[in-house]
Amino acid sequence: MNQSMLKRTRSVMPSKLGVFTECPARYIFESEAYSIPYLPLHPRSLLGSEVHRIANILQKKGDMESASIIQQLEYNLITALTGTRWLGTLTAWVQEHYGVAGFVSRKTLHEQIRYAKSLTCFVSEPRKYSSEYIGKRKICIPTGREQLLTSALFNVSGRADLIYQKETGQIRIVEFKTGKVTDELNQPKENHLLQVAAYGVVVKELAPDINVELELVGPHDSWTGFLDSTLNDRVTKILVKLNEMLPLNIPFSPNEIAQPSGHCIRCSSRCSCPVYKEKMLPNQCNDNFFDYDISGKLLAIEGDNYLSDLKIELDNGLVAKVFRIPTQMIPTKAKAVGAFLFLYGLRILGEKKEGCFPRNFFVFDVHDPKRSAFQFLLQYEDD
Numbered sequence: 001m002n003q004s005m006l007k008r009t010r011s012v013m014p015s016k017l018g019v020f021t022e023c024p025a026r027y028i029f030e031s032e033a034y035s036i037p038y039l040p041l042h043p044r045s046l047l048g049s050e051v052h053r054i055a056n057i058l059q060k061k062g063d064m065e066s067a068s069i070i071q072q073l074e075y076n077l078i079t080a081l082t083g084t085r086w087l088g089t090l091t092a093w094v095q096e097h098y099g100v101a102g103f104v105s106r107k108t109l110h111e112q113i114r115y116a117k118s119l120t121c122f123v124s125e126p127r128k129y130s131s132e133y134i135g136k137r138k139i140c141i142p143t144g145r146e147q148l149l150t151s152a153l154f155n156v157s158g159r160a161d162l163i164y165q166k167e168t169g170q171i172r173i174v175e176f177k178t179g180k181v182t183d184e185l186n187q188p189k190e191n192h193l194l195q196v197a198a199y200g201v202v203v204k205e206l207a208p209d210i211n212v213e214l215e216l217v218g219p220h221d222s223w224t225g226f227l228d229s230t231l232n233d234r235v236t237k238i239l240v241k242l243n244e245m246l247p248l249n250i251p252f253s254p255n256e257i258a259q260p261s262g263h264c265i266r267c268s269s270r271c272s273c274p275v276y277k278e279k280m281l282p283n284q285c286n287d288n289f290f291d292y293d294i295s296g297k298l299l300a301i302e303g304d305n306y307l308s309d310l311k312i313e314l315d316n317g318l319v320a321k322v323f324r325i326p327t328q329m330i331p332t333k334a335k336a337v338g339a340f341l342f343l344y345g346l347r348i349l350g351e352k353k354e355g356c357f358p359r360n361f362f363v364f365d366v367h368d369p370k371r372s373a374f375q376f377l378l379q380y381e382d383d
Contacts, residue, residue: 004274005251008032011150011157012242014198017235018191020242025258028246029269039268039345039375040088043077043095043103048178050076051112052161055119056145069113074100089329090376094369102369112178115219119176141171141206149202154239155248160199172213173199181216181223188223192216197235200227265291271344271377281342291375292346292361294320298339303327307364312341318357323349324364325378334380345375 006028013031020027029036054073077100094102100109142148146159162174175196183189193216200212204227212227225231245257258275270276270293281295296314303309308330310322322343334341346361365371 004253006032006254006257007251008246008248011155012198012239014156014158014195015191017194017198017238017242020246021190021194021238022261022263023257023259023267024242024245025252025254025273025275026263026267026269027242028252028257029267029273034272036269036272037377037379039271039377040091041268042374043087043091046077046080047104047112050080051116051178052119052176054113054116058117059120069116070106070109073109073113077103088374088376090326090363090372090374093326093328094364094372094374098369102372103374105370111219115178119217141165141203141210149199151202151205153205154201154236155243156198156202156239158195158199160196163199163203166213170211170213171203171207172215173203174215174217175199177216177218179218180221181218182221188216188225193231194235194238197227197231198239201232201235201239204232265293268375271342271379277342291344291373292348292358293342293344294322294346294361295342296320296340298334298337298341300337301330301335310341310343312343318359320359320361322346323360323362324366325376326364329363329376330378331380333382334378340381342379342381344377344379345373347371347373 006025008028008031010031016027016031019030050073053076054069057072058069078095091103141163143163143165145162147163148157148159149163150157160173161176163171164174165171173196175192177192181189181192193214196214196216200214203210203212214225214227216223246252254273254275258273260275260280264270264273264276264280267273267276270280277295281293294312294314296312298310299313299319300311301308303325305327307324308327310325310330312320312322314320333339343361346363347365348358349360349362350358352358363373363376
């Protein structure tokens with residue numbers, strides 16, 4: 001297929017519903033396996049799946065020494081880092097020089113181990129997960145961990161972290177997250193809410209009369225609610241809209257379905273989105289976020305075989321400096337003075353001044369490698 005065209009080939013992914021509401025093009029970019037440039041994953045993004053893996057080990061083997069669990073988690077992370085092609089050159093570079101400590105602190109590892117141990121309490125009452133118990137109510141709902149839920153009506157397919165039936169008869173669907181699950185108003189984060197609610201909609205399709213409870217659990221906060229008629233209708237409308245707007249196997253140009261706005265800075269495929277490059281990047285519309293993207297002409301490069309600094313003339317005429325880029329990450333053609341460069345996922349150096357776009361950035365943090373710009377990507381305009 002022409003790489004400039006996008007096409008949905010998979011069932012609707014509940015975990016990406018929030019992405020669809022922000023930008024249908026981003027939904028396809030993130031749910032399909034295209035051979036296009038992406039911003040690298042942050043290595044800590046692997047922590048969630050590895051914590052789930054540790055929880056499953058604890059469930060089978062029982063309690064273990066904390067030191068042994070941390071060693072297992074570190075080993076799992078290293079294995080995942082070496083086996084994941086979506087991680088970038090900076091991640092490999094930091095791993096080579098600093099190991100796991102270059103990505104995640106010992107304190108965070110201990111917190112995640114405690115969280116993994118807490119997840120085992122969700123399977124402490126086997127009767128709640130008994131298919132026979134469910135069967136007495138003649139309900140064909142899969143229960144237990146990581147159960148596949150599919151919907152023929154909405155073409156949905158996804159695995160819920162945990163489904164069980166309470167003694168009172170309600171079905172509860174639980175999603176475990178390694179970060180915060182609520183926002184500053186103590187409300188569930190939108191992406192998490194839409195995901196767990198979508199699983200609830202599928203359960204209601206299987207058993208319309210059943211009451212569905214929803215739960216989000218993180219290491220430091222949690223949220224519990226119900227799939228009431230308002231939330232059910234809202235998610236149903238999103239599912240219908242997705243299937244109507246992105247029918248299976250129909251190609252679209254990104255220009256037809258992209259919805260550029262502030263959310264673009266969270267999109268790992270923005271470096272391959274022509275709409276973002278045309279409408280967002282030149283205007284520096286992403287300066288309210290933690291990561292920054294810039295583009296411009298290379299004026300000078302300084303450094304050695306270890307780290308290099310770049311001086312860039314931005315599109316608006318200002319001059320910016322990007323410090324401490326691992327030299328091996330800079331392609332030979334991008335080192336030529338006058339080359340036009342696109343730099344994504346930069347970190348700001350120093351404090352940001354209100355109303356001013358920052359002009360000093362960095363990639364590698366020599367004082368605290370964990371603060372490095374792991375999603376950094378450099379592209380150049382090839383004449």
